[in-house]
Amino acid sequence: MSLVRAENLAKTYRVGDIDVPAIKGIDFAIEAGSFVAFVGPSGSGKSTLLNLIGCLDHPTSGTLKVLDTDIATLDRRAAARFRGEHIGFVFQDFNLIPVLTVFENVEYPLRMVQKWPVEKRRAQVLRLLDAVGMADQANKRPDQISGGQKQRVAVARALVSQPKLVLADEPTANLDHDTAYRILELMKKMRDEFKTTFVFSTHDPKIMGEAEATFTLEDGRLANGGSHV
Amino acid sequence: MFDILGIASRNLLRYRRRTTLTLLLIVIGMVAVLLFIAVAGSFKSMMVGQITDSIIGHLQVHRKGYVASIDSLPLNLNMKPQMVAKVEEALKANPTVETWSPRVKFGGMFSNFAETTSIRVTGIDPAREAATVPLLPGRMVEGEKTGALVAKGQIVIPLLLSRGMKTKVGDTVVVVATNRDGSVNGKTFVVRGILESISGPGGRDGYIHIDDAKELLRMTEAEVSEIAVRLKDFSRLGQVETQLKQVLGGLTNKEGKPVLEVHTWADLSPFSSLARMIDLMTLFIKVVLVSIVLVSVMNVMIMAVFERIREIGTIAAIGTPPSRILSLFLAEGLMLGIVGTVAGTLLSLAAIVGINLWSPTFAFGQQQNLVMAPTIAAGDVLTIAVLVVIVAIIASLQPAWKASRMDPIQALRHV
Ligand SMILES: Nc1ncnc2c1ncn2[C@@H]1O[C@H](COP(=O)(O)OP(=O)(O)OP(=O)(O)O)[C@@H](O)[C@H]1O
Ligand SMILES: [Mg+2]
Numbered sequence: 001m002s003l004v005r006a007e008n009l010a011k012t013y014r015v016g017d018i019d020v021p022a023i024k025g026i027d028f029a030i031e032a033g034s035f036v037a038f039v040g041p042s043g044s045g046k047s048t049l050l051n052l053i054g055c056l057d058h059p060t061s062g063t064l065k066v067l068d069t070d071i072a073t074l075d076r077r078a079a080a081r082f083r084g085e086h087i088g089f090v091f092q093d094f095n096l097i098p099v100l101t102v103f104e105n106v107e108y109p110l111r112m113v114q115k116w117p118v119e120k121r122r123a124q125v126l127r128l129l130d131a132v133g134m135a136d137q138a139n140k141r142p143d144q145i146s147g148g149q150k151q152r153v154a155v156a157r158a159l160v161s162q163p164k165l166v167l168a169d170e171p172t173a174n175l176d177h178d179t180a181y182r183i184l185e186l187m188k189k190m191r192d193e194f195k196t197t198f199v200f201s202t203h204d205p206k207i208m209g210e211a212e213a214t215f216t217l218e219d220g221r222l223a224n225g226g227s228h229v
Numbered sequence: 230m231f232d233i234l235g236i237a238s239r240n241l242l243r244y245r246r247r248t249t250l251t252l253l254l255i256v257i258g259m260v261a262v263l264l265f266i267a268v269a270g271s272f273k274s275m276m277v278g279q280i281t282d283s284i285i286g287h288l289q290v291h292r293k294g295y296v297a298s299i300d301s302l303p304l305n306l307n308m309k310p311q312m313v314a315k316v317e318e319a320l321k322a323n324p325t326v327e328t329w330s331p332r333v334k335f336g337g338m339f340s341n342f343a344e345t346t347s348i349r350v351t352g353i354d355p356a357r358e359a360a361t362v363p364l365l366p367g368r369m370v371e372g373e374k375t376g377a378l379v380a381k382g383q384i385v386i387p388l389l390l391s392r393g394m395k396t397k398v399g400d401t402v403v404v405v406a407t408n409r410d411g412s413v414n415g416k417t418f419v420v421r422g423i424l425e426s427i428s429g430p431g432g433r434d435g436y437i438h439i440d441d442a443k444e445l446l447r448m449t450e451a452e453v454s455e456i457a458v459r460l461k462d463f464s465r466l467g468q469v470e471t472q473l474k475q476v477l478g479g480l481t482n483k484e485g486k487p488v489l490e491v492h493t494w495a496d497l498s499p500f501s502s503l504a505r506m507i508d509l510m511t512l513f514i515k516v517v518l519v520s521i522v523l524v525s526v527m528n529v530m531i532m533a534v535f536e537r538i539r540e541i542g543t544i545a546a547i548g549t550p551p552s553r554i555l556s557l558f559l560a561e562g563l564m565l566g567i568v569g570t571v572a573g574t575l576l577s578l579a580a581i582v583g584i585n586l587w588s589p590t591f592a593f594g595q596q597q598n599l600v601m602a603p604t605i606a607a608g609d610v611l612t613i614a615v616l617v618v619i620v621a622i623i624a625s626l627q628p629a630w631k632a633s634r635m636d637p638i639q640a641l642r643h644v
Contacts, residue, residue, distance in 0.1 A: 056546060056638050077551065084548020091641065095543040099239035111232070113548040157547075 001068075002029035003165060003197050004053055008062035011048050022048040024220035025062060030199060032164070035191055037211030038201040044217040046201035047169050053199065054087055054167045055079045067164055084113040088158030088196070090168035090187075094150040096142040102153050103129065103138040109161045128156040131193060132186060148179035155186060159194055168200035172207055184210040233553070237560035240533065251529045252569045255617060258521040259573025260580060262613055265514050267581050267603035272591075273507045275599060276500055283364035284431040285494045286330070286457030287466055290316050290477060293490050295455065296497070299430070302334045302349065304409040307452035312480075312488060316456055319476045325469045327461045330354060330361035333442040334454040337406035339386070339435070341394050348390060349434045350404060352442025355379050361459045365424075372398045372422025378436065383421035385436040391423045398422060404437070408446045416445045429498050466493055518613070519620050522569075526562055526624035533561060534628040541632050542640025555633035562625025566618040574614055581605060 011023040022045045030036050038046045051057040052064055055071045056079070064071050067086055074082055083089075096105045106125045110116040116124070129135040132152040137145055145153070151171060158166045168187070172180030184207060191198050200211070208214055216223040241248045281287050295306040308316070313331060320326045333352035338345050355378035359366055366374055370388060379385050384404065386396065396402060398420050405415040418437060426433050443451065460469055470493050477489040495501035534541070541554060581603050588600050 051638050054546070080545065080548050080550055082548075083546065084550075087548075089543075089546050091543065093539075095539065095641070097236075097540060097543070099236060099243055108544075109547055112544070112553060113550075 001032075003032040003034075003067065004028075004030040004199070005065045006062065007064075009049075009052065009059055009064050010061045011045075011052060011057070012060045022220055023052070023059075026220075026222045028215055028222060030197065032197055033191070033195060035188055035198045035210075035212040036200075037208055037214045038199070038217055039203065039205075039208045039211075039214050040217035040223075041203060043219075045220045046203075046217055048220075049217065050167050050169045050199065050201055053165075054089065055082050084109065084161070086164050088161070088163040088166040090151070090154050090158045090166065090171045090200075092170040092173045094142070094147065094154050094174075096150055096153055096157075098142055101139050101141055102134060102145065105142065105153055106156045106160050109157060114161055124160055125156075128160050129153075131159075131190065132156045147175055148183065151175060151179075151183050152186060155183070155190060159190055159196060162194065163196065165197045165199065168198065170202055171200055172202065172204065177206065180204070180207055181210070233556050233560050234564065236557060237564055240537075241561055241564060244533075247529060247532070248565070251525050251565055252572065254525040255522055255565070255569030255621075256573040256576060258518040259570065259613060259617060260577045262514055262518045263574070263577035263605060263610065264580055264584075264603070266511055266609055266613075267577075267605040268584070268601065269507045269511060270605065270609075271601065271603045273504050277494070277504055279364065279427060280429050280498050280500055281362075281463070281494045283362055283368055283427060284429060285497055286361050287460045287463060287494055288458040288470060288473065289492050289494075289497060290456040290458065290473070291454070291490050291492070293486070293488050296490060296492055302336045302454070304335060304446065304452075304454075307333070307454050308456075308489075310451050313451070313453045313456070315480055316477060316489065319473060320456075320458060322476075323469060323472060325460050325462055325465050327459045328357065328360045329456050329458045330357040331439065331453040332358070332455050332457060333439055333446070333448075333452065334434075335406050335442065335446060337404050337445075339390065339394070340403045340405065341396050341400065342403070344394055346390065346394060348386070348404065349431075350384075350406075350437055350442070351431070351434050352437050352439040353378065354439050358436075358457075361457050368425040368427065369422045370425045372420075379421055379438055381438045381441055382417075382419060383438070384418035385422045385424055386420060387424050387426045387433045387435060389426050389433060390435070391420075396420055404435075404445065406445050408448075410447075412447070414445055414447055416441065429500060515613075515616070519616065522566070522617050522620045523624045526565055526621045527628065529565070530558060530562055530625045530628040534558060534632045537632075538635070538640045538643040541635050542637045542643065545635060545637040546641060551633040554635075555629045558629030558632050559622060559625050562621045562629070563618065566621025569621070570614045570617045573617070574610055577605075578610075 006026060006028050008025045008027060009023060010025045013020040013022055038049060040046055052059055053066060055066065055074055058072055069082065097108065100108065103125060106128055107121060110121045110124065126135065129138055132155055134149060134152050134156065137149065142150055172183055175183060187198050190196065202208055292306045292308045295303065298306070320329050330353060336347065336349050339348035359378050366378060384402065400420045401417055402420060403415050403417050405413060407413050460466060470491060473491045477491055478487050480488050482488050545554060584601065584603050588602065590600050592599065
C-alpha cells in the first residue's frame with residue numbers, strides 16, 4: 001500500500017476572473033520509507049503539490065490520499081490535527097520560532113501540538129538533537145546559530161513527533177552547496193533511523209541526485225512516471 | 230521550559246520598547262483614574278459630609294408645601310404637635326434612623342441697640358441638634374465649643390453677622406419677630422458663640438433654644454417647622470427615604486391630601502448637583518481610560534500579529550490548533566493588561582499615600598484649610614483593575630482571531 005496516492009489530481013488557482021491551472025491532472029504514488037524528490041523549473045507546481053500532500057490545501061479535482069485519508073474531506077481543524085499527528089515540515093527559510101531556544105523549538109510539537117508527558121518529551125527531544133548533531137547547542141536561540149544548523153534543528157523538529165511523512169519544500173535553497181548536501185545526507189540518515197518517508201522539492205540539479213526517486217514536473221504535469229535512480 | 234504564557238511573555242519582551250510604551254499608557258491611564266476617583270471622591274464626601282453633618286442632616290420632614298416656600302420660613306406651615314408625634318413614631322419604628330432633631334425656624338430682626346439687621350433663626354433642642362448634626366458645634370469660632378450648644382436666653386450668631394454688627398460673645402442683643410397672627414414680640418439674648426458661616430442653605434442661620442423660640446413667637450402649643458433626621462448608615466439613604474415616604478405619605482388631612490413631605494439632603498441643597506457632576510466626570514474619565522487601553526493594546530497586538538505572520542504560518546502548518554494560536558495572542562494582551570494594572574495600581578496607591586502625607590489644603594465656600602485626604606475603596610480599585618484587564622483582552626480578541634484563522638500557505642509565503 002502506498003503512503004501517498006494521487007489520481008487525476010488537479011489544482012487550479014483563481015486569480016480574479018482568471019483560472020491559473022498549477023497542477024493539471026496527475027497520477028503518482030509514493031511508497032512508505034522512500035526518499036523522493038519533486039523537481040522542475042520555477043512555476044512548474046512543486047510547491048502547490050507539496051502543499052496538497054501536506055494537507056495545507058485542497059485539490060480542485062481528482063483524489064489525493066495520504067495515509068489512506070482522502071484529504072479533500074478534512075476541514076481546517078481536522079487538517080491541522082492530521083498534520084500534527086502524521087506530517088513533519090521542513091521549510092526553505094527554516095522558520096524556527098525566534099523566542100524559543102533550540103531545545104524548545106524541537107520540543108514545540110510535543111508540547112503545543114501533541115501533549116507528551118515531560119520526561120518522555122525531554123528524552124525524545126534530546127534523542128533528536130543528538131541525531132542531528134545539535135545537542136551541544138540546545139540552549140542557544142535561533143539567531144545564535146548558522147543557517148545549516150537551523151535547518152538541522154528544523155529537521156529534528158519535523159521528526160520529533162515521529163510522523164509517517166516529512167515534507168520539505170526547497171529545504172536547501174537558502175544554503176550553500178556543501179551545507180545543502182549535508183542536510184540531505186542528514187535527512188537520508190534520519191529516514192533510515194526513524195523509518196520515515198521524506199518528500200522534498202528542488203530545482204537544483206545537483207541536489208536532485210540525492211533522491212532515490214524523482215518526479216519531474218513540467219507546467220503542472222509529470223514528465224516521467226517517477227523514475228528510480 | 231515554555232507554555233502559552235511563557236511564549237507570550239517572551240514575545241512581549243522581544244519588543245521591549247514597544248511593550249514598555251504600551252504599559253506606560255495603561256499605567257498613566259490607571260493612575261489618572263484612581264487618583265481622580267480618590268481626590269474627587271474625598272472632596273465629594275467631605276462636601277456632602279459638611280452639608281449633612283453641620284446643617285441639613287441626612288433627611289428632613291416638613292409639613293406639605295413648606296420646602297416650596299422655605300425662603301420665607303412660613304410659620305403657618307409648621308407641624309402641629311399631633312403631627313410631630315406621628316412623625317416621631319415613624320422615626321422610632323425605623324431601625325436605620327439614628328436620631329432626629331425638631332426645629333422651629335423663623336425670620337426676624339436682630340438688634341445690638343445701635344444697629345438693626347435681619348436674621349434667620351433656628352430654635353433647637355441643643356442636645357438633639359448636636360446629635361443630629363454632629364459637626365455643628367465644631368463650627369463655633371468664638372465661644373466654648375463644648376457644653377450645651379445654646380441654653381435658654383442665649384443665641385449663637387453667624388460670623389458674618391457678628392462682623393457686620395460688631396457683636397462679640399457676651400454681648401446682649403434683641404431679636405424681634407412677627408408671629409403668625411401678625412403681632413410683634415421681642416426678646417433679649419446673650420451671645421453665646423459665633424458660628425463659622427458655611428455655603429449652602431442654613432449656613433448663615435442663628436441658633437436659639439427651642440423654648441425661647443416658642444416664647445418669642447407666642448406659640449400656644451409646641452409647633453415644629455422641620456425635623457432633621459440622622460441615619461445610622463448614610464448609604465441606605467434612598468431606602469429609608471422610600472420607607473418614610475410610604476409611612477408619612479399615608480397621613481392625610483380631611484380632604485384626603487398628604488400632610489407631610491420627606492426630602493433628602495440632596496433635594497434641599499444645591500450641592501447635590503455638584504456631587505452628581507463629580508460622578509459624571511468620574512464616569513467620563515473611566516471612558517477615557519477604557520479607550521486608551523483599548524486603542525493602545527489593540528494597536529500593539531495588530532502589530533504583533535502582522536510582524537509574526539510567517540511564524541503564525543509555521544506553527545499552523547505543523548499542526549498547532551487554531552484555538553491555541555488564539556490563546557497565544559490573547560495571552561499577550563492579558564499579560565499587558567495584568568502587568569499594566571498591577572503597576573498602575575501600585576503607583577496610584579503610592580500617589581494617594583503621598584498626597585495624604587503632603588496633606589494639601591483647599592477651600593470650600595466660606596471654609597478655608599480643609600485638608601485633602603484622598604482615599605479609595607478596595608472595591609473601586611478592583612473594579613478598575615478588572616475593567617482594564619478585560620478591555621486588554623477584548624482589544625486583543627480581533628488580532629488574535631485573525632491570527633488563528635490565517636491560511637498557513639499564505640502566511641508562510643508572506644515576506
Ligand atoms: N496562491 C496562488 N494564487 C495564484 N496562482 C498561484 C498561487 N500559488 C501558485 N500559483 C501559480 O501556480 C503555478 C505553480 O506555482 P508553484 O509555486 O507551485 O510553483 P513552484 O514549482 O513551487 O515554483 P518555484 O520553484 O518558483 O517555487 C505558478 O504558475 C504560480 O504562479
Ligand atoms: Mg515553490
